[in-house]
Amino acid sequence: MPGRLNSAVALSSLDETDLRKMARVAHLLTIGQPAFGSGLRPHRTRAGQGTEFLDFRAYRPGEDIRRLDWRASARRGRPYVRTYHDELSSDWQLCLDQSASMGALDDSKWMLGVQLAAAFAYMLLHVGNRVGVVQFSKGIDHLCPLGRGRLQYLRIVEQLRNSKTDLNGGDSNLSSVTPVVKSGTHLVIVSDFLKPDAMREDLRVLRSPGRKIHAVQVLSASETSVEENSTGLVRDIESGELVAIESGAGHIAKSALERWQRKFKDFGIQNSIQLSNCSSTDRWQDVMLQHIAQVTRA
């Protein structure tokens, strides 16, 4: 079981000292304000949806009508809802892509993905959130329901340790996680997003008011590598699709990947998705810091 073995190797290199250091900036992932009072541990003063008023905004279809502010709606002639500061404690669902493209050709993608999922879980749990993990390919492969505390972290790590990618076939269907993502739950998605539309349709489905979506794109050097001057066919490891290539195909693919990444980045900006990308050879600590920095800048 090479994939399972690699998961264990990846998780064994997660040093808890590093995780604890990283957790000191975990609040930046959540509300953009410090979660610490006088001590090191975060405090939870309120439960559920927050009560601290922030602003009014127009009602969007599908929102809870209990949040309508009737007075403001009557005053403006349109339905308006109150918005509140996010609470320190909220629910986060980590979505980890387990399709063949994540690990069949290059183990490093899957290993970094596992490390990132575990690191996100640690950080979010550390600041008192409820965290769950869902691993998906063409459907949901593994699910660790929402939970809180160190025991939940150990559950998540155990699930990740026993996971492996498909060696062939399958698909990356992000929308398949929709049934397990409850309203108000934020998302962290770790994937290579290597589909022609970069899973944009699926991301649109998952978007909802008040939901934060963090996406980390993991790519490896092997995505566009073929034998120089080789001719023949390339086969999609997931769909089995065949494409004839000619000499210089590697350069063509490299250019196409750059264009595709730019479009995806624009999509993230337009849709308030905190998107960062990394190489599978990067250290997980660097990827996390880069992502947090990007979130902070945004």
Place this chain on the structure above:
Amino acid sequence: MLSVSTPIWLIGLVVVPVVWWLHRLGNPDAVTPVSATFLFGKKTGESDSVTALRQTNPLWLLRAALFVILVLALSGLNLGREAERHITVWFDDSLSMQTLDGGQARTKVGAIRLGDTIDAIEPATILLRSLSDHGRQLDISSLTNEQRTAAIVRWSDPDNPARPQVPFTLPRESEDWLVSDGADRRINTWLEKTSITHNITVGTETDNTAITAITARRSLQLDTMHLGSVRVHNLGLTDSQRSLSIQADGKLIFKQDMVITPDSFEYRSFEIPVGTTTLFADLSPGDALGQDDTLGINLDELKPAIVDFDDRCGPRFRDALQAHRGLVIPAAVDRGPALKVRCAPSPGSSDPPSITVHTGGNSRPVPGPVRWHLPASKRYGVGLEHSWLRVNTNAAMPVSDRTVLSSAELGLSLIELSAGALDIFLDLKTAPIVQQAGFPLFVNTLVELALERPVLDPLIHQTRDHAESRISGQHQSTGITTPVSTRSAGNDMTPYLLVMAMLLLLADIIIVLKVGRQRRSTPRETA
């Protein structure tokens, strides 16, 4: 002119398309797996894919050629006309080849199969040689199939089967074939080491019970009966149930049912009336090999030998002869005696077997030890003291190659033997020896020397080697005939084809290594 000696191997050529097919489908370099094909351009249609896949490794041509060459080598490709074949057939003519399989003797079945095989290949000469007597041979080159079978059956001499002997060397100038039933272990062992090119194995029957020994001797207790015994051997693979019958001069004297387990034997003892001339043992019911179900002996030697005695030889001598159980001295000899005992003054001729006691002249004591000139086994335990003996020095002859007993000091023969005629120069009337208790035994020694057979307690027996009666194949599958190699001796292309195959294989290895090295040294372009 090309020809193949074993064309059945050419069937292997149908595998050549499989070689192509395997290369067509199994070229891993034709398709490179990637995470996302949309980065590489537009999708290709099915026909394009197939076309690309068909750009398979051209090495399939090399490998197919290699395969074809090996098939041709196996089929024995020959250039030019086929050489003449000379065949020596070693024919097993042992007893087991007389076994009946389906009503036909194995010898005949082997002859028929041999004839059919010979007809198929038409050799220039074919010489049959006996395995039991390597000098006995039969040339059947010019005979028709029917003539051949009849000649082989006659030649195999079913009435006098002999145990096969393994030839030490085989003639180099011909092919060697073997026709055998595989029942003899030595032949099978030899077959594993020798260069027999074709083996015709006959025989399906495996069960055989044989009478392997019959014996008779005088009874020590009874005067009216002799004692006999028979050994019955089961050489088959299953229990044998037989009824053993013993006939004395055609009269049934013993009958008993027997059950013998495989590869074991049993003895049966019985009494034989005195005076019986022939004894015959028989097993019933008969089995596949009938020749070993019977065995008989002649009992004449058990009857007392008639002695024509000359009374001048002395009463003690006569008493000793009359006391002998195997001798009788009738009052009047009306038929030809078995032994004549005469007394004569000087050496002379007498029809053997005879004992002549030379009594002429004076006798004197033997001064020193006497010496037997016989092997120890023929002295019958008689120890002679020289003081018991007196010699007739007038008649005694110097020691010669006929001497049986001599006096070293006198340098004279005391007893001489020549072709059944025994000459005694001892005094057998008054010498102390006639008073000795061992004198009758000494006389028996003289009689047995003259008659050249045991007379006091003869054991008459007839035996048969039980290995000859084993009819089941030892390790060969019975009834199996190995394929005939029709490869001719001249212009065989096999060595050249093998060299070509080795060169192609070497080229293949070089190409594969070279391509592999190039692939390792070429950097992969990365995104």
